[in-house]
Structures are given as C-alpha cells and as structure tokens.
Amino acid sequence: MPTVIELTFPAGGQLHSTPWGRHVNEGATEWPPSPWRIQRALVATWYLKSRSDVDEAPIRSLMNAMAGTLPRFELPLATQSHTRHYMPGKGSDRPKVFDAFVHCSKPLRMAWNVDLDESQSAALAILCERLSYLGRAESIVEAKLLRADASIEANSLPLPEGVDVPDGYELVRVLCANSPDLHETWVAANRPREEVKTIGKKAKTKSPKDRLPHAIFDALHAETATLQAEGWLIPPGARWADYIRKVDCFQPGAVRPSRRQKKSVTVARFAISSVVLPRITQAVSVAERMHQSLVKRADGKSCAPVFIGKESNGEPLKGHQHTHIFCELGEKRDSIGYITLYAPMGFDHEAQQVIEDVQRKALWGHGGHDLELILLGFGDVNTFDIPIFGKAKRWASLTPFVPTRHAKYYADGRPKLDEDGWPIGAPPQDLRRLLKEDYGLTSQSISRADTKITVRPGRTLRTLQFQTERKHGNGKHGHQSGVGLTIEFDQEIQGPIALGFSSHFGLGLFVPAMHSCSGFSA
Numbered sequence: 001m002p003t004v005i006e007l008t009f010p011a012g013g014q015l016h017s018t019p020w021g022r023h024v025n026e027g028a029t030e031w032p033p034s035p036w037r038i039q040r041a042l043v044a045t046w047y048l049k050s051r052s053d054v055d056e057a058p059i060r061s062l063m064n065a066m067a068g069t070l071p072r073f074e075l076p077l078a079t080q081s082h083t084r085h086y087m088p089g090k091g092s093d094r095p096k097v098f099d100a101f102v103h104c105s106k107p108l109r110m111a112w113n114v115d116l117d118e119s120q121s122a123a124l125a126i127l128c129e130r131l132s133y134l135g136r137a138e139s140i141v142e143a144k145l146l147r148a149d150a151s152i153e154a155n156s157l158p159l160p161e162g163v164d165v166p167d168g169y170e171l172v173r174v175l176c177a178n179s180p181d182l183h184e185t186w187v188a189a190n191r192p193r194e195e196v197k198t199i200g201k202k203a204k205t206k207s208p209k210d211r212l213p214h215a216i217f218d219a220l221h222a223e224t225a226t227l228q229a230e231g232w233l234i235p236p237g238a239r240w241a242d243y244i245r246k247v248d249c250f251q252p253g254a255v256r257p258s259r260r261q262k263k264s265v266t267v268a269r270f271a272i273s274s275v276v277l278p279r280i281t282q283a284v285s286v287a288e289r290m291h292q293s294l295v296k297r298a299d300g301k302s303c304a305p306v307f308i309g310k311e312s313n314g315e316p317l318k319g320h321q322h323t324h325i326f327c328e329l330g331e332k333r334d335s336i337g338y339i340t341l342y343a344p345m346g347f348d349h350e351a352q353q354v355i356e357d358v359q360r361k362a363l364w365g366h367g368g369h370d371l372e373l374i375l376l377g378f379g380d381v382n383t384f385d386i387p388i389f390g391k392a393k394r395w396a397s398l399t400p401f402v403p404t405r406h407a408k409y410y411a412d413g414r415p416k417l418d419e420d421g422w423p424i425g426a427p428p429q430d431l432r433r434l435l436k437e438d439y440g441l442t443s444q445s446i447s448r449a450d451t452k453i454t455v456r457p458g459r460t461l462r463t464l465q466f467q468t469e470r471k472h473g474n475g476k477h478g479h480q481s482g483v484g485l486t487i488e489f490d491q492e493i494q495g496p497i498a499l500g501f502s503s504h505f506g507l508g509l510f511v512p513a514m515h516s517c518s519g520f521s522a
Contacts, residue, residue, distance in 0.1 A: 002111040003066075003121075004146040005128060007033075009104065009139065011271070012356070012375045016101045017135030020175050020234060029080055029102045031249065032073040032110070032156050033134060034175040036220075036238050039066055041134050042127045043220045049130045050123075058119040060217045065114045067177035067216045070241055072113075072154035076106035080250050083360065101139075102250075109152045121145070138374055140271065156245040169244040175234065176241045177216055183237050187212050213237055265348075265378045267389075268341040268355045273372040277335035280327060280455055283399050283506030284467045286371070287325035289363040290339055291505065294323070294354060303351035306343050309504070320438055321345035324498055326388055327399075327506045334455050339373070340388065342381075342496055352378060381494065391492045392512035397453050400463045400482020401508045402501035403430035427483045434499040435487070444490045449483035470502060486513050 009015055017030040017037065030037070046059050082100040116124065128143040165171050178186065190212060213219035219237025227235050234240065278286050291307070298304040305311055309322040323343045330337015341347075347355065355375070362370035381389040388398075407425035408416035415423040422429035428446040435441045454460045463482045487497070487510065500508035 002072075002113050002151070003116055003124070004109055004111045004150040004152060005038075005124075006107045006109050006144050006146055007134065008107045008142045010142055010377050011138065011140040012359075012377075013103050013105045014101045014139065015104070015135055015141075016099065016139045018100070019173075020238075029100050030135070031078065031102050031172075032075055032108070032174065032243065032245065035066070035071055035110075036175040036177055036235070037134065038110070039063055039177055040220050041131060042124075043217070045127050045131045046123075050126055054123045054126055058123040060215070062116065062120045062123055063177075063217045063220060064180045064215075065116060065120065066112055067183075068179045069113050070158040070176055071110045072152065072158075073156040073243075073245075074109040074111075074152040074154055075156050075245060075249055076104045076108060077251055078102050078104040078249060109146075111152045111154070137273075140374065140376065155249075156243055159242040159244050161242075165244055168247060170247045172243050172245055173240045174243045175238050177220070178237055178239050180216055182239075183216055183219065186236075187214060265352060266343055266346050266380045267383060268347065268352070268378050269376045269384055269386075270339045270341075270359065271374040271376055272330075272336065272339060273374065274370065277330060277332065277337065278371070280329055280334045280336055280399065281461060281466045283327035283336065283509075284470060284502055286327050286336060286339065286363070287502075287505040288470060289371070290325050290341075290358070291323075293358050293361070293363060294341075297354045297357050298351070301350055301354070303348055303354060306345055306347060306351050307354070317345075319344075320504070322504070324496070324504045325506060326496065326498065326509055328386065328388065329398075329456060334459055334461060338376075338386075340384070340386070347378070381496070387511040388496045388509065389494065390512045391494045393490070393492055394486060394488050394513040395493070395495070395497055395510040396486045396513035397484040397509070398455060398511045399507050399509045400453065400466050400468060401427060401431055401485050401499065402468050402482045403427050404434070404501050405430055427485060431485055431487070431499060438499060439497070441489065441493065443487050445488045447486040449485060451483065453484040466507075468502070468507060470505060482507065 015029075015031075015033065017033055019028050019030045020034070020036075022028040043059070043063065046054060079102070080100065081103055082098050125145045128145045131141060131143045133139050134141040134143075159165065159171065177183075213222070213236055216237055219235065222235055294307040295304070298307045305317060305322065307323050309317050311317065321344045323341055326340045326342060327336045328338040328340060329335070341355065343351075355378075359373040359375050362372050377383070403425065405425045407423065410416060415426065418424050418429060422432065427449045432443055432446055435443055451463050452460050453463060453466075463484055466482055468482045495510070495512075497510040498504075498508050499510075502508070
C-alpha cells in the first residue's frame with residue numbers, strides 16, 4: 001500500500017518556495033513541492049524536535065525508502081501570486097524583493113509507493129505531526145500521515161522516459177533524491193584519488209568532492225548557501241525528474257477559501273514575526289496598532305462598525321459585539337507570538353477581506369521593530385485549540401484587570417459594601433459586576449487582587465510592568481492600576497473572558513488556571 005502524506009497550509013493557504021537554481025526575484029514557484037525539499041524538512045524536524053523520541057536508524061532507513069521511489073501528487077486547484085517589499089539595508093540600499101507564492105485552499109496529498117515497517121511508520125507519523133513549515137519560514141504547514149488504506153487521485157506524476165506528454169498536461173522539472181543505489185554509484189565515480197596533492201610545502205585546499213556525502217541521509221543535511229558557495233548545480237544526492245501536471249492547475253479566481261462558505265466567522269488569528277518580538281506587557285500598544293490598521297482599511301466600508309464599535313450614525317454598539325484584539329504568548333518566555341481577533345457579531349466577507357489586507361503591511365513599531373503578520377485562518381471559538389477559547393472552572397489573569405469604576409469610601413475611610421458584602425469599586429467586586437452584566441455569569445469566588453501575574457509556569461510578572469494606558473481613542477486611562485485575579489465558577493465556562501478597561505485592546509484577558517482560588521465568595 002502507498003504511504004500518503006497530507007499537507008495543509010493554514011497561513012492563508014500560501015506555500016512560499018523557490019525552485020532550486022532560481023532567484024527569488026524571478027517569481028518562480030515550486031508546484032508540486034519537490035520531494036527533495038520535503039525530505040530535507042523531515043530530517044530537519046527530526047534534528048530540531050524529535051531526536052529524543054526517535055532513533056537515528058529508522059530515520060535513515062525511512063529516508064532511503066522514500067528516496068527509492070518518485071511520489072505521485074494530488075494537487076488542489078491553486079493560484080499564483082506575489083508580494084513586493086523592500087529589504088532593510090544600509091543607507092539607501094534597500095533591495096526590492098518579489099515574494100512569489102502558490103495559494104491553495106484545500107490540502108495537498110502525496111503518495112510514495114513504499115511499504116514502511118512499524119518503526120519507519122511511527123517515525124514518519126511523529127515527524128509529520130511536528131513539521132511546522134515547508135519552504136520559507138512564512139510557509140506554515142500542518143502535515144499528517146494518513147491511514148494505510150488511504151489513496152489519492154493523482155494529477156501530477158512522474159513521466160516515464162520516452163513517453164509523450166499527455167494532452168491537457170505540461171512538463172515540469174522536480175528535484176528528487178537519488179535512490180540509495182544510484183547515489184552510492186555516483187559517489188564512487190566522483191570520489192577523488194586518495195593521494196594528497198601538494199603545492200610546495202602546503203597541502204592543496206580540499207575541493208567539494210572531498211566532502212561527498214556517503215548516504216542519502218547525509219546528503220539531505222547540506223545547507224543551500226553552502227552548496228551554492230561550492231558551485232554545485234544541483235545538490236549532491238539529488239536529481240531532476242520529469243513530472244507532468246495539468247495545464248490549468250493555476251486558475252485565477254478558481255480558489256475560494258472555505259471561510260467564504262461559513263455562516264459564522266467570529267475569529268481571525270495571526271502569527272507575528274519580528275527581529276525582536278514585543279512582550280505581553282505591551283499588549284495594549286500592539287492591539288492599538290492592529291486596531292488603527294483595521295480601522296484605516298475599513299474606512300468608508302459597510303463592515304466598519306465591527307472594527308470601530310460604532311454604528312454608521314455614531315451610536316456605540318451594545319453588548320461588546322465588535323472586535324476584541326487579544327495578544328497571546330509565543331514560544332519565547334513572555335513574548336507575544338499571536339494576535340487573535342474576536343467579534344461575536346461576526347466578520348462578513350468584506351470584513352474578512354479587510355483582515356486579509358492587514359498582513360500586506362507590517363505594523364509599525366513606534367520606535368521599536370516592525371511586526372510582520374501572518375494570517376493563520378478564520379473560524380470560531382471551536383476552530384483554534386488555544387487557551388483563551390478553552391473550557392474551565394477556574395480562570396486566571398493573563399493581562400491585568402483594570403476596574404472601570406472608582407472604589408467607594410465613607411467619610412471616615414471605611415469602604416462601602418454592596419448587598420453581598422463586597423467593597424464597591426474594588427477590583428474583585430467590579431469584576432464580579434461585569435461578569436454578570438456583560439456575560440450573564442455568576443462567579444463562585446474571586447481571589448483577592450494580586451500585584452503579580454503568572455503568565456506561564458515559572459514565569460511571573462508584576463502588574464506594574466504592563467502598559468495600561470492607551471495612546472488613542474476614548475478612555476485613555478483606567479480609574480485604577482491593573483491587578484491579577486482568579487475567578488472560580490461552579491461549572492466549566494468557555495472563553496474568551498475579557499473584562500474591564502480596554503478589554504477590547506488586550507487588557508483584562510483571562511486563561512484557564514491550574515489552581516483553585518481563595519478570596520471573595522458569592
């Protein structure tokens with residue numbers, strides 16, 4: 001049975017990959033993606049993410065098995081496009097780059113006609129699960145090894161030697177790995193003589209042939225920059241193979257992302273990239289920049305209210321139905337890695353286009369580094385398995401909660417209490433009030449205000465480190481400084497939960513907590 005791998009590109013359906021031997025500014029794209037690229041990505045994933053779980057022996061045998069045959073592809077309908085931008089440089093030297101990519105909305109499948117043993121299949125399944133990108137870093141990919149009985153409808157496959165190209169198809173060159181036998185023969189034929197040549201008293205500098213990889217697994221390690229510097233026309237261990245694909249595989253207007261058919265799209269999620277990522281303490285600042293960009297692009301359009309929070313007549317929307325901008329932790333300490341937009345009223349087709357357009361230009365860093373946006377997709381609270389959309393009984397602050405009311409005191413300094421004995425205007429009481437008014441929820445208990453927030457296990461920040469002031473719009477300041485709180489309910493509640501001052505700009509955001517809280521009880 002064939003071994004079938006399925007690839008999905010969640011970052012807007014985009015695959016950024018320049019064919020070997022072509023310059024990025026030629027605007028060339030690799031379609032289908034070369035098996036050589038795929039095998040190299042799997043080897044890199046093993047080194048970076050799986051060496052502790054998978055031994056080297058099954059990886060070597062897996063690479064040999066995959067290199068021994070040419071895969072067939074089931075290519076989804078796709079379009080070609082590109083972006084143009086200037087790279088940073090010294091002074092006025094800012095080279096212009098054409099970033100070409102293939103856009104497809106459905107998964108791509110490839111089938112190798114090899115029967116893998118149990119250890120090879122287990123290794124491949126782990127590598128596919130942990131593979132994070134294919135091609136350039138912005139080509140985020142989700143890969144999975146399909147069941148043994150999976151099949152594909154191949155529309156791109158190797159063309160046997162001497163066979164004419166069928167009608168309706170075109171010929172493309174695809175870079176593939178040599179079979180182990182062919183590679184061994186090639187290495188033997190190209191290995192230099194063992195005697196050392198000398199020039200005067202110094203040994204002659206070794207040529208690239210002195211470093212020929214002895215196995216396909218070793219050949220897949222070579223870095224592109226090194227191979228190009230050594231003058232290789234194609235990488236050692238690789239070969240060109242003739243493939244055919246349909247002449248209409250790229251159809252302008254044929255690709256319609258699945259989001260267009262969804263009745264309710266309430267969530268859009270971005271990954272962010274930067275030379276230096278902002279910290280979660282700067283959530284308000286990052287959210288404001290995103291809000292400004294959305295409002296600017298939505299200006300004059302019918303979808304503007306979902307971003308502005310006001311009707312066309314200027315009346316504020318009720319019930320917090322417009323866009324919330326949540327900043328979430330990335331992989332590094334307390335840095336922001338993702339930005340999620342959430343609007344209970346939903347993003348219509350026009351609003352989705354505005355959101356897509358936002359990633360065309362980096363968010364200006366206001367004295368810091370620009371933030372590049374990568375759209376991961378659209379959906380609802382069940383589409384993305386992330387903490388802010390989780391279900392839990394206990395929720396803890398990720399960013400400080402800033403009350404919207406002043407604390408109330410008697411003339412003698414005693415705090416005024418509500419009917420349940422909670423100090424009026426104090427952070428726990430104000431959070432409890434907002435939970436009931438905005439969400440219709442009654443908390444079982446709320447912790448006492450804390451000046452520290454645990455953003456991830458072993459990483460605690462002081463609330464004073466967080467920005468709680470906005471630079472633009474109404475309500476630039478909260479009435480009080482922010483605090484950390486933990487809420488406990490009597491049943492599981494699904495997120496998101498964001499309350500208080502600037503809750504639409506990243507403050508007052510809660511995530512599922514690990515421990516129960518002690519404090520004020522209902």
